[in-house]
Amino acid sequence: MAQAVTHILVPILLISIFRDFYLKKRDKSSFPLHYVLIAGLGGVLPDIDIIFFWLFGNFDVSLFTTFHKTITHSIIFPAFFFLIFLIFKNTNAKAKVCNLGRHKLKLSLIALMLAFGILTHIFLDSLFWVGVEAFYPFSDINFGYNILQFIPESLQEAAIATLDGVLLVIWIIYLEIKHKISDFI
Numbered sequence: 243m244a245q246a247v248t249h250i251l252v253p254i255l256l257i258s259i260f261r262d263f264y265l266k267k268r269d270k271s272s273f274p275l276h277y278v279l280i281a282g283l284g285g286v287l288p289d290i291d292i293i294f295f296w297l298f299g300n301f302d303v304s305l306f307t308t309f310h311k312t313i314t315h316s317i318i319f320p321a322f323f324f325l326i327f328l329i330f331k332n333t334n335a336k337a338k339v340c341n342l343g344r345h346k347l348k349l350s351l352i353a354l355m356l357a358f359g360i361l362t363h364i365f366l367d368s369l370f371w372v373g374v375e376a377f378y379p380f381s382d383i384n385f386g387y388n389i390l391q392f393i394p395e396s397l398q399e400a401a402i403a404t405l406d407g408v409l410l411v412i413w414i415i416y417l418e419i420k421h422k423i424s425d426f427i
Contacts, residue, residue, distance in 0.1 A: 284359020
């Protein structure tokens with residue numbers, strides 16, 4: 243199973259590439275970097291069920307195994323945020339939460355970035371794990387490939403940690419090449 247760093251960095255990298263290359267000719271001020279961060283946060287949002295488990299589960303392992311990877315790992319979760327995107331898409335509703343309001347972030351794009359991050363999380367879990375119940379609660383069929391099965395079991399944890407490290411290095415190199423972050427050091 244992919245770890246938190248991978249779940250954050252994959253949507254960040256994908257949205258950054260979209261922003262920097264697809265929107266190159268368009269006005270980037272309508273798509274600030276805050277949306278990239280929000281997509282990354284959406285990438286770990288499905289694992290919020292772990293927090294609920296720790297808070298309300300009294301550390302019952304059987305409850306965790308029946309609750310984790312259910313509704314937050316189904317297509318319903320990103321569909322909820324996508325529905326919010328569709329509702330607010332043609333409005334000019336701005337975020338009024340915390341400090342986001344001063345950056346003029348649109349609620350529709352926040353919801354879209356969260357939906358995208360959640361979808362990448364579900365995809366990564368289905369790629370690196372035995373599967374996710376994508377249509378929970380309507381179906382308990384697992385969709386997944388589990389590419390870790392091709393790596394010896396003794397090396398699987400190291401492979402996941404290596405993936406986190408490689409993605410982090412790619413992200414830093416990308417920031418240096420595209421945004422010259424060394425100028426800020």
